[in-house]
Amino acid sequence: MNTDVIIIGAGAAGLMAACCAGEAGLNxxxxxxxxxxxxxxxxxxxxRCNLSHSGTAETLIQEYGEPVGSFLSTALQECPPAVLRKWFGSCGLATTVLKDRIYPRSGKADDVxxxxxxxxxxxxxxxxxxxxxxxxxxxPGGGFEIICGKVRMQSRFVLVCTGGVSYPxxxxVGDGQRMxxxxxxxxxPxxxxxAGIEVSNQWLQIRSSREEAGIPSVRIRIFSQGREIAGTEGNLLASGNCLRGSAIFDATRILARRNISDFSLLMDLFPDLTMQALAQNLEAAWRKTKQAAATLNALGLEHVFSAGLSQELHTGFAAGDFTGVATALKAVPLEDVSIxxxxxxxxxxxxxxxxxxxxxxxxxxxxxxxxxAGEVLDIDGPTGxxxxxAAFASARLAIRMIAGKVHSPAAKKARKNRPSDDARKPPNAGKSRKAAWGKKFWDGYLR
Structure with missing residues (x-):
């Protein structure tokens, strides 16, 4: 058995695992x-490849929530954001932080x-x-065999990094979970x-010619069984009757993680303004335009409303009830929500x-x-x-543990006493691994 570890899946977790395996001297x-x-x-x-989120291991653990945060605690303690950035830097990838999110400095996923x-x-x-x-x-006796069609491979250890089942x-496609x-x-399950959502609010549909537009910051309030259970905040993107963006994504994650199917959502279009401040801003803008749509455009809601304003907003503007309009804009019910x-x-x-x-x-x-390691497990986190x-940190921990087993004194002694595997080695096994397994591939790959 010539291979220390076979890593299944060349996504985020698998690529990190393979690099760490090479650095650890594993075959x-x-x-x-x-x-x-x-x-x-x-x-x-x-x-753009949002690699991580700035902060400490402790802050990340808290943001994942339970049970994911506790499960990832060891992996995150060993690989907090600072360690991850240092590793990428040592590999030649410069990173930068934008609004607490860590990206490649180039802003290109290709570079990652x-x-x-x-x-x-x-x-x-x-x-x-x-x-x-x-x-x-x-x-029997240790190790694993991996079957890929007519190809059979054996290894002392196997690391499954096949990801989830979204974007098949x-x-x-769920190979790792199935196996x-x-x-x-x-x-x-x-x-x-x-995930994004679809709503029936006709007046929230995009009216611009752009494919997608939205608002930099909204707050989503989540209700279930008559009480508010959580809230999220982030950007909102809309296309037709489909709403996306970090505020929506994080809300659907909460619903899925808690297995909540009976829920309602309210959207605050101005989370950074109090009710009084928003009413004052609306009144000031109205005095300049005397038009409801122009007033909302002045407050940054252009490109959001397509089928005219709701009757509630029309009535509020006409009556000069700016507090009423502010109340409506800070508690927009999302109707007939489907994920x-x-x-x-x-x-x-x-x-x-x-x-x-x-x-x-x-x-x-x-x-x-x-x-x-990675999304093949029941682990997930918010946007950002x-x-x-989680994929990178869990992969690094898995490889460190595998390397510890491979390089342990007991393992080295067992290999020394085992009969030679020369007869089972593939052709060219005496050459470097690069020559034996794919020099032609790597010399031409992606360049």
């Missing part, structure tokens, strides 16, 4: 079902992917593309996390149940030697880089 192999790595990574942060692939090339970590893993089988065209279930691990399907969600809630995994190592409790950070 690793990264396999990917699609024709190129990092397809979903290229979509993150509107193609190139950072990973350049590092893998330098470390001579082999990558097999168009290689969908179909089955993981435990080998990128390769996230985990076949091995007896419990799975949590899938739900759409960080967009899972395949369109930014993240998947559900997957391998957290109680199946040791959070100190990311190793399966039932099958020692089988590890998981939390989900990529």
């Amino acid at each position: 690793g192999l990264l396999i990917e079902r699609r024709h190129r790595p990092g397809l979903k990574l290229l979509l993150c942060g509107n193609n 992917l190139h950072c990973f692939t350049d590092r893998l090339r330098d470390l001579e970590v082999p990558l097999m593309l168009n290689c969908p893993a179909q089955k993981i089988a435990a080998i 065209k990128t390769g996230s 985990a279930g076949e091995l007896g691990l419990r799975l949590e 899938y739900r759409a996390g960080l 967009r399907p899972l395949k369109e969600a930014i993240v998947t809630i559900g997957g391998v149940a957290l109680d199946e995994i040791d959070p100190q190592s990311m190793e399966s409790r039932k099958l020692p030697g089988l590890f998981f 880089g939390y989900n990529l950070h």
Whole structure:
């Protein structure tokens, strides 16, 4: 058995894991079902790749909420945002912070992917593309066999980084969860996390010629069973009757994580203004324009209202009831809300149940030697880089634990006493791993 670890899935978690495996001196192999790595990574942060969120491990743990925060505690303590930025910097990727969100300085997701692939090339970590893993089988006596069509590969350890099930065209189709279930691990049902919504509020539809427009900051109040249970704040993007943006995404994550189906939403279009301040601003703008639409445009709501203002707003302006208009704008009921399907969600809630995994190592409790990292697990976070950070941190922890096992004195002694594997080595195994596994691939890849 010549391979220390096979990493399944070349997304965010898999790419980080493969780099860390190479840095740890492991004989690793990264396999990917699609024709190129990092397809979903290229979509993150509107193609800008929001890598993480500034702060400490403790602040991140709090933002994930329970049970995810506690589960990721060890991984986050070992890889807080500062450590992650330092690692990317050492690999040649400069980062910057914009509104507490960490991005590549170039603002291009392509540069993040190139950072990973350049590092893998330098470390001579082999990558097999168009290689969908179909089955993981435990080998009596230790180790695993991975079946990819007619190809069978063996490894001492396996790290599953196959992601969730949203954006299936990128390769996230649930292979890892399926194989985990076949091995007896419990799975949590899938739900759409960080998803858009559709509403029937006709007067909220876009009236501009632009495809999408919105408001920099709104607050969403979430109600269930007659009481307010949570709130989110962020930007709002609208296209037709579909609403998106961080305020909406974080609200749908809360609903999915808590399994709430009976809910209502109120939207505050001016969360930074008190009712009195907003009423005064409305009155001042009205005196200049004497038109309701122009008054709202003056306050930054242009491009938001398409089918005319609601009757409530028309009546308020006509009567000079600016407090009433302010009240309406700070509590807009979103009507007939439906959450967009899972395949369109930014993240998947559900997957391998957290109680199946040791959070100190990311190793399966039932099958020692089988590890998981990233969105294949039932982990998720709010918008702002939390989900990529969870993928990176969990992958780094898993590889550190695998490296500790591979390089332990007991493991070294066992390998020394084991009969030679020379007869089982692939052709050219005496050459460097880069020559044996894909020099031609890496020399021409993405350049």
